[in-house]
Amino acid sequence: MIVLIRHDADPRAVEDFLDAVRARGLKVVPLEDRRGRAFDVVGPGTDALFEMRDSPAVAGILARRLPPGPGEPLWPHGVLRLAIGALLLLAILVLLSAFFPPGLGDRADLEAPPPPRSSVEWYLRPVAALLDLAPAPFPGILVLALWLAFLLWPFLDRAPAGSARARLVVRVVGAFAAALAALLATGALG
Amino acid sequence: MKAGLGQLRRARRRFFGVGRGVSELFEALAEIRFSPRFRGVRWLSAVALLLLAVQLVTGVLLSLYQYPAPGAAYDSTRHLTGELATGWLIRSVHHWAGELLVAAVAVHVLATFVRRAYRRPREIVWVVGVLLFPAVLAARFTGPLLRWDTIAFDAARAGLDVLANVPVIGSLAAQWLRGGQDLGANTLSRFFATHVLILPWLLSALLALHLWLVRRHGLSEDEA
Numbered sequence: 001m002i003v004l005i006r007h008d009a010d011p012r013a014v015e016d017f018l019d020a021v022r023a024r025g026l027k028v029v030p031l032e033d034r035r036g037r038a039f040d041v042v043g044p045g046t047d048a049l050f051e052m053r054d055s056p057a058v059a060g061i062l063a064r065r066l067p068p069g070p071g072e073p074l075w076p077h078g079v080l081r082l083a084i085g086a087l088l089l090l091a092i093l094v095l096l097s098a099f100f101p102p103g104l105g106d107r108a109d110l111e112a113p114p115p116p117r118s119s120v121e122w123y124l125r126p127v128a129a130l131l132d133l134a135p136a137p138f139p140g141i142l143v144l145a146l147w148l149a150f151l152l153w154p155f156l157d158r159a160p161a162g163s164a165r166a167r168l169v170v171r172v173v174g175a176f177a178a179a180l181a182a183l184l185a186t187g188a189l190g
Numbered sequence: 191m192k193a194g195l196g197q198l199r200r201a202r203r204r205f206f207g208v209g210r211g212v213s214e215l216f217e218a219l220a221e222i223r224f225s226p227r228f229r230g231v232r233w234l235s236a237v238a239l240l241l242l243a244v245q246l247v248t249g250v251l252l253s254l255y256q257y258p259a260p261g262a263a264y265d266s267t268r269h270l271t272g273e274l275a276t277g278w279l280i281r282s283v284h285h286w287a288g289e290l291l292v293a294a295v296a297v298h299v300l301a302t303f304v305r306r307a308y309r310r311p312r313e314i315v316w317v318v319g320v321l322l323f324p325a326v327l328a329a330r331f332t333g334p335l336l337r338w339d340t341i342a343f344d345a346a347r348a349g350l351d352v353l354a355n356v357p358v359i360g361s362l363a364a365q366w367l368r369g370g371q372d373l374g375a376n377t378l379s380r381f382f383a384t385h386v387l388i389l390p391w392l393l394s395a396l397l398a399l400h401l402w403l404v405r406r407h408g409l410s411e412d413e414a
Binding site for chain 1: 216222223224225226233236237240241244260264267268271278279281282283285286287290292296300303304306308309310311312313316317320321327330331334337338339340341342343344345347348349351352355356357358359360372373374407408
């Protein structure tokens with residue numbers, strides 16, 4: 001069953017409608033490339049949808065499938081692409097492994113003196129470099145705060161889709177973070 | 191021609207011995223569309239998924255020969271690398287897949303951020319994805335010490351010092367992983383348990399949730 005959403009529907013009304021559909025044990029599948037304006041509803045008892053057609057979010061209900069959207073079918077085209085990609089990646093892995101195998105040092109010595117900061121592996125170097133910026137505990141708090149801000153970013157960025165200002169902010173922040181991490185990881189910033 | 195195709199279909203069903211199941215599987219796969227939005231850096235998610243699968247398979251093979259005791263750990267790694275046929279290759283593939291996995295996940299998270307693909311209703315997809323990143327880093331960090339050589343020992347000690355300077359999460363994790371005042375047998379046991387038992391399950395659970403949420407909400411529109 002296909003549910004068409006009104007073009008001027010309030011997003012909250014749409015969410016309420018979809019929640020009510022799900023509460024009836026039905027599965028809601030967004031139809032891609034219809035920009036959240038059409039949903040495929042599947043499961044037993046889809047006829048119950050007709051009782052909900054008075055919802056302010058609903059433009060209409062179709063009892064048959066829409067023609068498939070753009071894109072290749074997963075079988076065989078998509079599976080073939082994935083298989084070729086997987087084989088390429090495995091080939092790269094085997095080549096790297098054959099030509100650059102990881103070394104094995106001497107047996108670990110528990111009595112050895114503490115190692116220098118440079119022994120830190122590359123993916124921890126940006127954090128290690130930030131921690132060296134100032135005396136503890138401030139850099140540690142900064143690292144934790146940055147990570148929490150990154151984790152909760154979707155709840156901080158509430159600008160609408162296509163907002164030029166928000167797009168500029170994420171691009172600048174993203175480019176700065178990537179450049180800083182790369183420079184710190186390679187040791188270019190000491 | 192039609193009769194020939196019918197015979198072929200019946201023969202295939204007899205061969206697989208599952209009635210219409212296999213045919214229905216292929217029909218169902220043909221119904222699913224490979225989204226045209228799945229292009230460019232989005233392929234990194236598939237790359238990361240495959241690398242994680244490689245890590246799980248090679249990790250299971252390595253765990254068959256690796257001992258989590260300070261004396262035996264180093265000897266078992268030497269035995270695995272020098273004496274077992276293809277042992278060096280499995281260890282090497284595990285190492286490189288780990289390095290590439292960290293890079294692939296980092297770039298995937300960054301690309302998702304820059305595209306603003308985290309917007310409503312995909313906030314939780316983002317949160318789960320960002321939580322996956324430290325889990326991948328933890329897996330990468332806890333692995334090398336299992337071979338118990340000087341390089342890995344120094345890296346683990348320096349890494350734990352870094353971790354201990356991050357309040358709450360970092361210091362607790364460092365304290366738990368160290369398993370005492372300094373690195374020793376307890377540390378190796380903790381690293382082994384975390385790397386082989388805890389993190390694979392945690393990563394699998396987070397990944398399953400992430401994929402389920404992506405499937406539920408679909409791919410976002412590109413803002414880049």
